[in-house]
Amino acid sequence: MSLVAVGTMAFDAIETPFGEVDKILGGAATYISLAASFYIRPVKAISIVGYDFEPHIIESLKARGIDMEGVQVKTQEKSFFWAGRYHNDMNTRDTLITELNVLANFDPVIPSSYQDCQYLMLGNLAPQTQQQVIERLEKRPALIVMDTMNFWMDTAMDSLLKAIGMVDVLVINGEEARQLTGQYSLRKAAHQILDMGPAFLVIKKGEHGALLFHEQEVFSAPGLPLEEVFDPTGAGDTFAGGFIGYLARTGDTSFENMKRAVIHGSAMASFCVEKFGPERLMEIDQRMLNERIREFVKLANFNL
């Protein structure tokens, strides 16, 4: 199965109670692609970066099975930059700086070698851009998964609803599900979102795990209690990457297999938060991932 991942590739500055970094690799497509590359290669990335996204970074991503042909490099501009500070509870954060740079005029280009795309992951981006990617694919992928955030609900709701109506799986967090629907109950919110078009909805709950909704079915994946959450940046994107990577590898979009995909996404995300940015994703191997998956099984397993 072939997988295309769309989103930002960027630099972040991050402050947490444990320390800070002033420039680290970031961006939704980066995390998605790194996570998905544990399941399927190549991961065909679509993004845009600037002159500061140096060749050695591009090479390091290629070395992990990420196809960079769809990543435009603008030699006169800088890459997207985000700076944020996490509060002590690590669940809330302040955005300190957002410099769009190359992202201000992102017109996604789809290389012809990406046109066989069967699994499409739309990372958080302007919903118009997400729509453009779908429209520029000659054939609709077998499965389209989309992430978004509250910013687009505040500024581009019509366009967002149109994009949501075009996808198979929406992946958002609990607060976003509530804002999108005006429903406090996540079950009510979920059914309202499923009525907007997607056949599946994943609600991410951070340390509390994730919920998967489909028709009248619901599945609750646990959150692994960690000794320490060091930096939550990219955890949601990493979840999405593990989720669609697993689906693309197995080629099975049944509810039962989506449940497994949620567990794989959760396991990947549980690694992501253990170090700054994508550092931990760069360290782990297949054996560690398998071990972490077994921890999730043990965590959730009971027999009546």
Added chain:
Amino acid sequence: MSLVAVGTMAFDAIETPFGEVDKILGGAATYISLAASFYIRPVKAISIVGYDFEPHIIESLKARGIDMEGVQVKTQEKSFFWAGRYHNDMNTRDTLITELNVLANFDPVIPSSYQDCQYLMLGNLAPQTQQQVIERLEKRPALIVMDTMNFWMDTAMDSLLKAIGMVDVLVINGEEARQLTGQYSLRKAAHQILDMGPAFLVIKKGEHGALLFHEQEVFSAPGLPLEEVFDPTGAGDTFAGGFIGYLARTGDTSFENMKRAVIHGSAMASFCVEKFGPERLMEIDQRMLNERIREFVKLANFNL
């Protein structure tokens, strides 16, 4: 197996976004006993009430298999009274009124027929009172489960730590676990609490379920996504009642069986929040409980 449940029996006034009641049956021992009575009868209650706790209320509890011999009735005083208002998110509340009344001088009396107690549930009360109950039992129960709250951490920490050191299972919520230990990570907090004495720790997370810790083991029980949380009052006590009721019925305190007990407690609590106070617990039957347990199995089940 014989089960003794200690705690308040009281009246509550409750305001939620859905409505209000100015006087409804409440109290930790009430919820614990009602929930446990689905698993084992009699539930031997220890509490104290006033002249306003009318005979028909006592009879209605007796009719549900609750032994009221250990409930002192003070004919010159009123029952404990609590009034609270829930915020829109239903996760936070303001206490509007606390009238201790009979509770101000609660000196627990243990009827001789309670001395065979094998399972003891210490509902939230002053930790000195919880200690007194343990000390007044001639023989230590096979299993002591204790609930508490942040109020005792603020006002009686030494006494609370002593009580915690005397029990087998502590049941608290996430914020309380953090306050008790000063650790934000629930895994770190859990290991610190297990070092205080209890062999097991349950951390309740409301709509996000519950965690069970024992030595290096951890189990995550899901929270059932409900259409509506109508009134969360008593949900924690109801959880505790279902938890210890299941353990007392099965007579098995292994980690595997504790996991099942957490699921049963969670299922009971999921009913509690569907109506005001203990109303819903008064309506449900064994068939509905079994159906709810099956929903939890379906909710959490996955196979890799």
